[in-house]
Amino acid sequence: MSKPKVGFFGLTSCAGDQLMVLNCEDELLKIAGEFEICEFTMAISGHYDGNLDVAFVEGIVAHEKDLKTLEDVRKRSKILVAFGTCAAYGGLPSMEGKFDFNASLKKVYGEETDFLKKLGTRRASPIDRFVKVDFVLPGCPVERDEFLITLASLRKGTLPEFFRRPLCCECKEKENVCLITEEGEVCCGPLTNSGCGARCPSLGSPCAGCRGPLEEIHFDAKAKVYETMGMPLEKVVEKMKNFSAPAWVVSGMEGK
Amino acid sequence: MLVRSAPPEILETLFSRLSGTGKVYGPVRQGKAVRFLPLSSISDAELSYQRTVLPPKKFFLPPGETLLTFAGRGEWRVPDEEDERIVLFGLHPCDLHGIEILTVFMSDAVPDSPFLRRREKAFIVGLSCLPDDKCFCRSMGCQTSEKGFDIFITLLGDRVLLRAGSPEGYRLLRMLDGEAREPSREDRERLLNFHRLRNESFTLSLDITDLPEVLDLEEESQVWEELGNRCFTCGNCSIVCPTCSCFNVVDIPSFASGETKRVRTWDSCLFRSYALVAGGHNFREKRAQRVKNRYYHKQKGFVEGFGKPSCVGCGRCISSCPAGIDVVSVFKRLTEAYAK
Amino acid sequence: MTRISDNPYVPRKAVLLSRKELSPTCTLYRFRGEGRGPFSFTPGQFLLLTVPGVGEAPFSISSAPSEDGTFEFCIKRVGRVTDHLHRSAREGDVFGIRGPYGRGFPVEEMKGKDVLFIAGGIGYAPLRSVLLHLLKERESVGQISFLYGVNTPVELIFRDEVREQAEAGTVHYWISLMEGDLDDFPAPWSRGLVTDFIPRVPADPENAIALLVGPPVMYRTAVEKLFEKGFREENIFLSLERRMECGIGKCGHCAIGYRYTCVHGPVFPYFEAITLTEAI
Amino acid sequence: MGKMTIGHLARVEGHGGITVHIDGEKVTRVDMDVYEGSRLYEALLVGKRYSEVASITSRVCGICSAGHALCATFAVEDAFGVPVPPTAKILRDLLIHGENIESHALHFFFLALPDFFGKKSVLHLQGDAPELVSAGVSLKKLGNRIQEIVGGRPVHPVNLCPGGLVSPPSPGELRELLSQMENHLDNVDLITSEVEKVKVPELLSREATFVALTSDEPDYPFTGEKIKTSAGEEYPLGEFRRICHERVVRHSTAKQSLYSGKPFMVGALARIVINGEKLGGKAREVRERLLPPDPSRTPLHNNNAQFVELVHSLEESARLIRVLLDSDTSEVRSGDVIPREGSGIGALEVPRGTLYHYYEFDGEGKVRDAEIITPTAQNLANIESDLTICAENAPLENRLEVVRRLEMVARAYDPCISCSVHIIRKEERGERSG
Ligand SMILES: Cc1cc2nc3c(=O)[nH]c(=O)nc-3n(C[C@H](O)[C@H](O)[C@H](O)COP(=O)(O)OP(=O)(O)OC[C@H]3O[C@@H](n4cnc5c(N)ncnc54)[C@H](O)[C@@H]3O)c2cc1C
Ligand code: SF4
Ligand code: SF4
Numbered sequence A: 001m002s003k004p005k006v007g008f009f010g011l012t013s014c015a016g017d018q019l020m021v022l023n024c025e026d027e028l029l030k031i032a033g034e035f036e037i038c039e040f041t042m043a044i045s046g047h048y049d050g051n052l053d054v055a056f057v058e059g060i061v062a063h064e065k066d067l068k069t070l071e072d073v074r075k076r077s078k079i080l081v082a083f084g085t086c087a088a089y090g091g092l093p094s095m096e097g098k099f100d101f102n103a104s105l106k107k108v109y110g111e112e113t114d115f116l117k118k119l120g121t122r123r124a125s126p127i128d129r130f131v132k133v134d135f136v137l138p139g140c141p142v143e144r145d146e147f148l149i150t151l152a153s154l155r156k157g158t159l160p161e162f163f164r165r166p167l168c169c170e171c172k173e174k175e176n177v178c179l180i181t182e183e184g185e186v187c188c189g190p191l192t193n194s195g196c197g198a199r200c201p202s203l204g205s206p207c208a209g210c211r212g213p214l215e216e217i218h219f220d221a222k223a224k225v226y227e228t229m230g231m232p233l234e235k236v237v238e239k240m241k242n243f244s245a246p247a248w249v250v251s252g253m254e255g256k
Numbered sequence B: 001m002l003v004r005s006a007p008p009e010i011l012e013t014l015f016s017r018l019s020g021t022g023k024v025y026g027p028v029r030q031g032k033a034v035r036f037l038p039l040s041s042i043s044d045a046e047l048s049y050q051r052t053v054l055p056p057k058k059f060f061l062p063p064g065e066t067l068l069t070f071a072g073r074g075e076w077r078v079p080d081e082e083d084e085r086i087v088l089f090g091l092h093p094c095d096l097h098g099i100e101i102l103t104v105f106m107s108d109a110v111p112d113s114p115f116l117r118r119r120e121k122a123f124i125v126g127l128s129c130l131p132d133d134k135c136f137c138r139s140m141g142c143q144t145s146e147k148g149f150d151i152f153i154t155l156l157g158d159r160v161l162l163r164a165g166s167p168e169g170y171r172l173l174r175m176l177d178g179e180a181r182e183p184s185r186e187d188r189e190r191l192l193n194f195h196r197l198r199n200e201s202f203t204l205s206l207d208i209t210d211l212p213e214v215l216d217l218e219e220e221s222q223v224w225e226e227l228g229n230r231c232f233t234c235g236n237c238s239i240v241c242p243t244c245s246c247f248n249v250v251d252i253p254s255f256a257s258g259e260t261k262r263v264r265t266w267d268s269c270l271f272r273s274y275a276l277v278a279g280g281h282n283f284r285e286k287r288a289q290r291v292k293n294r295y296y297h298k299q300k301g302f303v304e305g306f307g308k309p310s311c312v313g314c315g316r317c318i319s320s321c322p323a324g325i326d327v328v329s330v331f332k333r334l335t336e337a338y339a340k
Numbered sequence C: 001m002t003r004i005s006d007n008p009y010v011p012r013k014a015v016l017l018s019r020k021e022l023s024p025t026c027t028l029y030r031f032r033g034e035g036r037g038p039f040s041f042t043p044g045q046f047l048l049l050t051v052p053g054v055g056e057a058p059f060s061i062s063s064a065p066s067e068d069g070t071f072e073f074c075i076k077r078v079g080r081v082t083d084h085l086h087r088s089a090r091e092g093d094v095f096g097i098r099g100p101y102g103r104g105f106p107v108e109e110m111k112g113k114d115v116l117f118i119a120g121g122i123g124y125a126p127l128r129s130v131l132l133h134l135l136k137e138r139e140s141v142g143q144i145s146f147l148y149g150v151n152t153p154v155e156l157i158f159r160d161e162v163r164e165q166a167e168a169g170t171v172h173y174w175i176s177l178m179e180g181d182l183d184d185f186p187a188p189w190s191r192g193l194v195t196d197f198i199p200r201v202p203a204d205p206e207n208a209i210a211l212l213v214g215p216p217v218m219y220r221t222a223v224e225k226l227f228e229k230g231f232r233e234e235n236i237f238l239s240l241e242r243r244m245e246c247g248i249g250k251c252g253h254c255a256i257g258y259r260y261t262c263v264h265g266p267v268f269p270y271f272e273a274i275t276l277t278e279a280i
Numbered sequence D: 001m002g003k004m005t006i007g008h009l010a011r012v013e014g015h016g017g018i019t020v021h022i023d024g025e026k027v028t029r030v031d032m033d034v035y036e037g038s039r040l041y042e043a044l045l046v047g048k049r050y051s052e053v054a055s056i057t058s059r060v061c062g063i064c065s066a067g068h069a070l071c072a073t074f075a076v077e078d079a080f081g082v083p084v085p086p087t088a089k090i091l092r093d094l095l096i097h098g099e100n101i102e103s104h105a106l107h108f109f110f111l112a113l114p115d116f117f118g119k120k121s122v123l124h125l126q127g128d129a130p131e132l133v134s135a136g137v138s139l140k141k142l143g144n145r146i147q148e149i150v151g152g153r154p155v156h157p158v159n160l161c162p163g164g165l166v167s168p169p170s171p172g173e174l175r176e177l178l179s180q181m182e183n184h185l186d187n188v189d190l191i192t193s194e195v196e197k198v199k200v201p202e203l204l205s206r207e208a209t210f211v212a213l214t215s216d217e218p219d220y221p222f223t224g225e226k227i228k229t230s231a232g233e234e235y236p237l238g239e240f241r242r243i244c245h246e247r248v249v250r251h252s253t254a255k256q257s258l259y260s261g262k263p264f265m266v267g268a269l270a271r272i273v274i275n276g277e278k279l280g281g282k283a284r285e286v287r288e289r290l291l292p293p294d295p296s297r298t299p300l301h302n303n304n305a306q307f308v309e310l311v312h313s314l315e316e317s318a319r320l321i322r323v324l325l326d327s328d329t330s331e332v333r334s335g336d337v338i339p340r341e342g343s344g345i346g347a348l349e350v351p352r353g354t355l356y357h358y359y360e361f362d363g364e365g366k367v368r369d370a371e372i373i374t375p376t377a378q379n380l381a382n383i384e385s386d387l388t389i390c391a392e393n394a395p396l397e398n399r400l401e402v403v404r405r406l407e408m409v410a411r412a413y414d415p416c417i418s419c420s421v422h423i424i425r426k427e428e429r430g431e432r433s434g
């Protein structure tokens, strides 16, 4: 089998997920040996126009240039991976703040925002709004282990299988007492994709939802919970929206 | 005689004997959580704990257990077994019942040998307890244990009763003869008082006599719909349940070694993916169906298959449900209509 | 305490002998199991097939029991494991198998009776095992009727076998299609649902057994029509498909009530099936 | 009027390019183009609770995420007067050093070093400089490990909270770190000799102004109560806007910072120019070996300045861990935080220079206004002026050489474009290849 051709692409982002690739210090040379890294501007000079087996795309679409890159990469790639929570669910930049997009542009740039319009600056969006996504690797940033498992699977010619449970399962497997029932904190665990090993609740702070919503919650977000005993769902959703507002808009939970 | 009475100091002797035979685990308090963790001395253990976050099933059905490792093409092997025996110290009766239920289930039809091998290797020391507001083991007939332990310890203030439940436990008790003696009349009275106090301390109870029949008739009850709307389906209740043993199996390749591990991970029938099959058909698409399934399986299905419910009343699912759902009030609502 | 037998999670080896494309999505794989004595099974039983390093999935055995340790699977491409099989499996490759597991079809009970097969789509695969088994001693049973429904003509798998059997007159086929035509085929066919044929099939309901494998929706209509025809609950058998992770009644996924499809099924007499909540 | 463009700067964080404007034979101006999309963090923050500010702003940048999270936390603590237990202060310092080690190792070995060997990336460098590559990889790993143990994750820490840390690392974890640090320190002389062999090219020489935080304490500071310039002026933190006076440049809407109307430089080199006398131990020796007595004339010295700081951070974090191991580290969080109306400033020397966070809160602790000034935003004007000088001295007929030189200069600043563009955007001009 020839080496799979891969590319790492950053749209508008914090580059944290691309950094996680470089953070695989022990495996870096092996990665370069087993894959042909065709493009990775953050770490390697040069640009590549050819076809790819796999493209890892980080970040959100925040202006026309992002969109052009995304569409171009999609055309050239067999498998397109939404790399990180921003690409997959919108992430923090597409957070639903109490703000009006145009007013915010004015606040930051002053009155002359015409040039932004000319550039096609747009409200930040996850990439599945524009192109087909073959696989989602969530996380803000992605977990190093999951990234390496993904590479190992790709090397075998398949996509990996991650068993996505609610984060609570990992929290309980770490034997934490529940922060909702014991501390009355707003924890996103019940609605969030597992895979981080419950980093936050294991330290003692509630999950912020950085790995995005579970598939089911996406489509079936009508669960209501006892307000007296537990946590009203709306409060949790409001917090979830920091990292995945666009996903909630689709599921009909916006404005709640 | 299978029962001995001794002063509390005997626990230290017992502990040092046990630690000579294997690694000892017991209840350890860490902040608000109590967990079964390795003990280096008896003073590490919290003997008056209520409930651990995870039940002792984690020792026999570890979360994320590697079943197989695939090396090259067409080569695979079972992971090496840990030879060391383990001693589980301080398990409450509900947890002893939980282990028994799992053992019966895992032995049925095709036995689950990884589970059973670990179970066979464990030496179990039970410990008496008093209920809190989430315990309803008495309603499930699990407030005392007749089997499933090697030694059972009942704490009676300045005396301790030790009871043997296996030949090995019996041999160990005999070795302690220097410090222990036959229970006295006073010991018996204390035990009686303890039982009385325990039985009076339950604030939660549930009459399960007619439950399977009631469940047969209440499949369409509004209760399930309401629960479905309230439940996060986060799976907490299944993960912490001493008798929930469902698992999912995934093959996880390692980039560094090139090997692939076949891992079983704790699963829950509350998850949408649980009954999803190829072609996208889901046998329990709705939350309400899934919530109902969990209750039916425990209180009806298991009764039909194994003669008793697979709930021991430990209260863990009540204490860890972020939506504040509790089994007892669910069943009360269902049975109330019939009680009147 | 129970005696602990060998670790049931360890597959034994099976070598792929050949593969043959049956339709754009289905392929027939022929394997030989290695080691651990003879390989016997009842039609309707299944095996768990491991693609090393990729995953494991349950498949019904599609061939008749034989002495030589070989067996066949007819596999539809739907996800990771099946995808990998379709793309990468080559003759001589080593796979893992566990089983055979579960309860198969009551082949002994069929002796001297008419047998009515009803298959929807890939449901033909497990029924083929029963059929080929019965055809080995054709005289042991009465009339064999086979109602076989697919969506489009290309999905008609084992077409050559079906044609041969139909031409020889050993099996009476009725084929239904949702769309398309079957030109020049030696068996009656029509557009519509496979269950539409049931009233027309010549079978003596007093002395017949009906075997059903197909999607859940098919079962409901089929059973109703069989009743109308006079079939009794105890003579209708169907195979239930559930998600399975272990095959031995432990993982819980296939449980319906207290029954585990992998242990107590996948083949259930109709009466047992209706007592299982959500079964069909 | 001609123009030479570098479409997409490789081996820097974020999306940026360079445009050289040429009139006949003469370079008229060089622009550092930034075409990262806007993420409007300052606007997003409005209405968010104080407890969320750190985890939100850490996402401004993946590489200095710990710095943003800490700086935001400082600002919250400043606004509400939250005390921080001494152990938490030490642990936070350790986190700063962890980030410094990781980020400097990333830039020095992975991003900048390939230039000096004419290679595309660190992966292509293995044959030329195996010792440097392996030292870089393992130092970077150590930096990440420190951030993971103290911050809970190598990128975007989860263990910080106003009033301290959520949970202390275990002594076992600290010991693990210490032994790794000691191994690296044993190796420093050897690696320094390798670094010494890499010659710093003379691409430009100029005078520049440097700015860094400083403090009256004797230690080499990453936090401090004053802002100091290389001209000797000092300002209290509250006057950060006098330094970072942002203006809109005519050719671009990117906001650039000027001090007294002139560009200035922040970062490792600036810190060494201003506080270098405070370096001690091995770092002092390494500084003497790798940097001229006055390293201020070219930004290319910033690379070696980073290496010097890397050594300093190694020594310091080993010292801090020894202190932690000798004391009771259980108390890492002060009591409840009581929000009140008001404002707070956080200032911190992150790997690329001084970072400022400023927030105004309402009575419930919700953000009313926010301002974040990142090091790269401060450096942009200086980068452009250095690029101009560099281009003026470059052989314009040799495009490859010009590009190589300009990239080296820009890269020496270790620009973090995502950071700079959480707010700014520069107009895209003309055709661009990348
Ligand atoms: C008793 C039995 C006999 C079967 N016989 C055949 C057969 O003869 N031919 C054939 O083509 N298929 C058969 N199947 C179905 C086959 O097992 C699934 O198509 C297969 O598991 C899909 O695996 P995958 O990895 O390719 O798909 P996946 O990528 O795992 O998933 C595709 C879909 O299948 C579901 N799924 C996952 N695991 C299972 C599982 N173990 N069982 C059922 N669904 C699952 C997933 O939820 C998903 O919706 C049988 C299933 C059972 C239970
Ligand atoms: S703390 Fe959060 S993640 Fe953990 S069990 Fe409670 S709700 Fe779930
Ligand atoms: S616990 Fe939640 S917020 Fe924390 S890392 Fe995991 S998914 Fe992200």
Ligand code: SF4
Pocket (backbone or CB within 6 Å): B237, B240, B241, B242, B243, B244, B298, B310, B311, B312, B313, B314, B315, B316, B317, B318, B327
């Ligand atoms: S169902 Fe709840 S109370 Fe019953 S055994 Fe399980 S966790 Fe305990």
